[in-house]
Amino acid sequence: MGSDSGGNDAPFPAQETNRPHLFRAGGRSSIRLPEEQLFKREERSTRTEIAGALRDAADQVESGSVHLESETASRDVDIPEAPRFEVELERLTDSETGEQRYELEYEIRWTR
Numbered sequence: 001m002g003s004d005s006g007g008n009d010a011p012f013p014a015q016e017t018n019r020p021h022l023f024r025a026g027g028r029s030s031i032r033l034p035e036e037q038l039f040k041r042e043e044r045s046t047r048t049e050i051a052g053a054l055r056d057a058a059d060q061v062e063s064g065s066v067h068l069e070s071e072t073a074s075r076d077v078d079i080p081e082a083p084r085f086e087v088e089l090e091r092l093t094d095s096e097t098g099e100q101r102y103e104l105e106y107e108i109r110w111t112r
Contacts, residue, residue, distance in 0.1 A: 041070040054106075061108065083110035 045053070060066040061079055068075040086107045093100050 039068045039070070039073060039075045041068070079108065080110050083108050 057066065064079050064081075066077050066079060068077070086105075086109070088103075088105045088107070090103045090105070091100055092103070
């Protein structure tokens with residue numbers, strides 16, 4: 001995938017968040033388990049490069065085994081036959097500047 005010389009393009013090391021996350025859903029408070037980030041890669045890419053990466057990821061998910069790789073780390077993970085799949089589009093607006101940022105996320109999750 002292509003890379004931009006901006007400072008946000010480097011892969012990030014795994015990091016752990018030790019405190020539980022509290023969130024409200026439907027008027028009820030719930031405690032989420034602490035997160036441990038096992039892999040992250042973020043880089044500027046063209047739409048064509050992103051589409052190619054998503055096609056490759058789709059083939060790997062279908063096979064049941066996904067390989068993640070960056071310049072500094074790699075990870076392999078087995079995907080169960082019927083995980084939960086979520087698609088989310090968010091718009092975040094800076095309260096001071098009014099600048100809007102959009103995030104389109106595809107998430108696969110499961111429990112062991």
